[in-house]
Amino acid sequence: MSEYVRNKINSIEFLPTFPHVVDEMMTLINDPRSSASDLARHMDPSMVSEVLKVANSAYFGRKNFRQIATIEQAVAVIGYAGLSCIVLQMPLFALMRGGTGDFDRKGFVRHSLACGTMAKAVSEIFSLGNPNTVYISGTLHDIGIIVIFQYFKDEWKEIDRLIEQERLSRLEAEREVLSVDHAYVGAVLLEKWDLPDAVTESVRLHHSPERIGENGDAYATWLSNKLAKHIDFESGFEDFDTFFKQQRELLHTEMPDKYLTKHHVGVLERGYTQLSEIERFIEETLGEQ
Template identity: 30%
Template sequence: MTEVVKASFSDIVGRVNNVPSLPEVVTQVVRLINDPRSSADQIHKIMTKDQAMAAKILRMVNSVYYGLPDPVHNLEQAIVILGFKTIRSIALSIAVINLFQQQDANFNMKSFWTHSAVMAQISRLLAAKAQLPDPEVAFIAGLLKDLGMLILVQHAPDETKKTIAVAREFRYDIQRATRKVLATDHAEIGAWLCEQWEMPEDLSDAIRNQSNLEAASDKKLTSVLMFGEYLCGLKKIRFAGQCGEPKIDAEVWTHLGIDKTSLVEVLSVINDEVDNAKTLLQIVM
C-alpha cells in the first residue's frame, strides 16, 4: 500500500500565487507608529488618504467600545485621545478583517472572525494583567493568531475539509488534526504571513509556537495566546475544527502570574470582552 505524502509547508505556500497584502496606507501607518520620532500630524496625513478607513476609525472611537464622555469629531483628535498604538490596532483590525472575507461552504467566516476578535480582546486584557510592555502587540497577536487557517481554506480546501472532519471525529484540537492531514499547520502558515507583512519578530514567533511554549522566544506573549485560547474554549467561542477539550499547561499560569483569584477576575469580564469584539466586527465588516 502506497503511503500518502502529506503536503509540506513549502507545498502550501507555493500554492499562494499572490500573498495577501495590507493596504499601503496601513503599512505606512504601522511603520510610522513603530518609529518613536513620528508625530500625530504625520499619522493623520497618511490615514486621511483612505477615507473609508478613517470613517470606520471614527465610528469605532465614538462607539460604546471606548465609552468616551464626549464625541470625537475628527481623526486627528482620535489619534491624540486613543494614542498611536491603539490606532495601530484599529487600523490593522480593519485592514485584516476586510482582506479575508471570502465565503466557504465548509468554513464559517463569522465564527472565525468572532473567535479572532475575542482572542484579540482577551489577549490585550491578559497582557495588561501580566504587565507586558505593550498590550496592543498582544491584541494584534490574538487577532492574527489563527490567520493561517484562512490561507489553508483558500489554498488547501480539500485538506482543510479533511482536517475539520478529523478534528470532529477524534475531538482533536485544530493543530493536531491539521498535522494528521498535512506536514504543516495553520500556526506555521500564519507566522509566515506575518513575516511577509513585516510584523515584529516576537509576534510571528508567538503565533508559530502558539502550542509549543518551550520553543517560543517570548514566553509571556506566547502564554497570553495559550491562555486566551483556553478561555475561548471554556466559553465555547470557537471556529470550525476546534474540537479538543480546553486545557492549559501549569507553566503558562506561572509565566503570566495568574492564580485562581486572577482567573475569576478575568472570567468576570470576559462577557464584556465578547461584547467589545462584536462591536468591533459590526463596525469593521
C-alpha cells in the same frame, strides 16, 4: 510538506498585503500623547476609507445626524478601542473577501478580537512581553486558518473530512494533511508581510507551549487564546465574577508564582468588559464589510 506550504503562500499572486502602517497605528492608538490628527497622518487611503465607512454605518449613524467626513470626526465617534478593532480587522477581512463555502466569519473575528484583548490584559497583569505586540499577535493568531480555507481548498476539504469522520481535532487534521498546522501557516504569512519577529513567533507557537520557553509575548498569546475560548458570547458579559472564578484556576495553574492583586483583577475585568463593546461593534458592522 512545510516547504510546499511556504512556496504556495509565497506564490499566491493576489495575496493581500498587510499595511506596514498597522504596526505604527497600533503604537499611536495606545500612546496617550497621540491625537486624532497624528493617527490621520499615518493612515493609508484604504484605511481612511474603511474607518469612514464604519463611522458612517448604521451603528454609529444612529448616534450622529451628520456625515462623518474626517478621521478626526471618526475617532470622536468610534473611539480608540473601536479604531483598533477596525485596524486589526482589515487584514482578516482582506483575506476572507471573495471566499465561498461554510466559514463563520463573525465567529472567527469575534474570537480573534477577544484573544487580542485578553492578550493585552494578560501581558499587563503578568508583565509578559509587550502589550501592544501581544494585542496584534493575539488578534492575528488564527489567521492561518483563513489562508488554508482560501488558498488550500482541497486540503481544507480533507481536513474537514478527518474532523467529521475520523474525529480528529483541527490541529491533528491539519498536521495529517499538511504536515504543519494553521499556526505555522499564519506565521509564514506574517513573515511574508514582514511583521515583527515577536508577532510572527508568537503566532507560530500559540499551540506549542512546550516550545515557548522564556518568550513572554508567545506565552501571553497562548494563555489568552485559552482564556478567549472560555468566553461565552451568547450569554453576554454581565457577570465578570463568574468568568473570573472559572478562569482563576487556569491562571493559577499556568502562572503559579504570580499573585493576582485587586489591581490585576481590575485590569482583567476592564479587558473583559471591553469585549461587550467589541461584540456590539461586530454585530452592527460586520455585515457591512
